[in-house]
Amino acid sequence: MPQFMDVHTGMEGITTEALAEAHEADLAIQSEEGVDFKQAWADPTTGTVFCLSEAPSREAVLRIHERAGHPAAEIYEVPVEA
Amino acid sequence: MPQFMDVHTGMEGITTEALAEAHEADLAIQSEEGVDFKQAWADPTTGTVFCLSEAPSREAVLRIHERAGHPAAEIYEVPVEA
Numbered sequence: 001m002p003q004f005m006d007v008h009t010g011m012e013g014i015t016t017e018a019l020a021e022a023h024e025a026d027l028a029i030q031s032e033e034g035v036d037f038k039q040a041w042a043d044p045t046t047g048t049v050f051c052l053s054e055a056p057s058r059e060a061v062l063r064i065h066e067r068a069g070h071p072a073a074e075i076y077e078v079p080v081e082a
Numbered sequence: 083m084p085q086f087m088d089v090h091t092g093m094e095g096i097t098t099e100a101l102a103e104a105h106e107a108d109l110a111i112q113s114e115e116g117v118d119f120k121q122a123w124a125d126p127t128t129g130t131v132f133c134l135s136e137a138p139s140r141e142a143v144l145r146i147h148e149r150a151g152h153p154a155a156e157i158y159e160v161p162v163e164a
Contacts, residue, residue, distance in 0.1 A: 041160035078123035082105035
């Protein structure tokens, strides 16, 4: 299954609770697109959030994030890992 | 220990072997700055690499990457995780 890193911007001040809530909103619907969100990391100062997922396509990831109310600004397929 | 996500650009075509070699170059000297590189993900198409680390400061991460020969383009402190 392809692996993706997507990036959100404009989330300045994001808290642990807000990230958990956003992540849960993704998890609640991810199976409808075959997506598996694995982890998310947030920088409240710059408002940047990184999400790691496995999914059938980048479009599937983008659709879940959009439907959950937090569209991603960028998405990268990351087949290479160390 | 603070956690960081740094981003490298311009690494188009990066292979599993090249990423492993670059990661090993970081690991070989990271203890000199108290850095712990945990994982790296690469997109060979756009040449983007993401590195997750724990470190005493962003400067420590940047110095290790620079000395290892692959300076980071951006670095984010990511204290919030889900």
